[in-house]
């Protein structure tokens with residue numbers, strides 16, 4: 001198995017695309033803000049490394065917003081307080097060592113300049129880059145892609161009116177200078193604005209351990225949108241990796257399996273959390289929405305060329321051996337071993353985990369159900385056999401992973417220090 005090293009930049013694109021796919025109204029909000037922030041940073045002549053930090057932070061800035069409704073609201077109007085989604089984004093990304101600076105930038109991306117008061121918050125120094133994203137965010141949200149050049153006069157008026165109030169004066173001047181260059185605005189109005197940036201944005205290369213670490217953060221973004229499945233992905237990832245080991249996959253492949261597990265439901269970001277949160281009784285419309293999620297997992301992971309294998313292991317987890325799964329209707333040998341393992345890990349985790357509205361199945365019922373799914377051609381019989389033979393070991397792995405995830409989820413919701421901070425902010 002060839003080792004995989006990927007450009008952080010490619011991975012970021014895939015995450016921000018996932019977040020922007022949530023609603024067509026968001027129409028590439030992250031891309032636009034990242035594009036404009038980068039151009040502003042260039043105009044302001046800030047050093048290279050900080051220019052990239054502001055770009056990366058902008059590409060992810062609203063990721064901490066968990067509901068679609070909230071996402072639409074924060075784009076449509078200027079929040080009059082330090083928004084919780086900015087703190088949530090900070091909490092998520094500070095866990096990933098490459099993003100220490102970026103997490104801090106995300107934390108204050110809605111802080112008004114307020115005649116210089118925005119240089120600090122609660123005694124903490126606020127990075128200048130926060131104010132770049134703040135202005136880029138507000139301006140991007142105003143852009144009408146069909147009339148962008150005609151709009152420039154209004155945009156100039158808007159930033160001038162808020163100079164020194166909402167926005168840092170030098171950044172306003174930089175925006176005014178950029179407003180003279182039509183191509184910037186035509187880029188912004190294009191479908192994929194960041195494609196028009198220099199190709200050589202030098203983000204670091206990630207090895208498999210870095211990829212695991214970033215994927216586990218992404219898994220939290222997927223899971224924390226729903227209180228019902230807030231620890232599902234963590235369970236699937238660890239179960240899949242353990243099952244892969246028992247099925248004879250190499251230690252490196254088991255690490256890849258962990259990544260695939262963390263990313264298997266990435267496409268769920270595209271689905272309204274109210275549907276995911278429904279305990280049972282989905283109607284036809286809701287089922288049709290759910291059935292799209294693995295398609296999006298596939299398309300999003302497709303953006304990282306080195307993820308070819310991981311993409312299949314992740315995105316085929318609702319395919320069935322008999323070809324009756326979705327969305328590709330692959331069957332038999334068309335499904336690689338990793339995909340079969342993932343399918344079993346997903347079902348096993350889903351049926352055995354406790355959810356707020358029901359207790360998970362215990363050994364006997366779980367085994368009965370898994371066996372029936374082998375009989376009807378849904379799951380791979382060999383993998384289910386391995387699972388049953390090692391049931392208690394694998395179940396222990398799942399439980400431990402999910403206990404850890406619950407601690408993370410609770411910390412995410414009620415982190416003490418942060419909570420006192422956001423209380424003050426609100």
Ligand SMILES: [Fe+2]
Pocket residue numbers: 061062074083085086109110137
């Ligand atoms: Fe925001």
Ligand SMILES: [Fe+2]
Pocket residue numbers: 029033061062074075137
């Ligand atoms: Fe935003």
Ligand SMILES: [Fe+2]
Pocket residue numbers: 264265293294317318
């Ligand atoms: Fe799924």
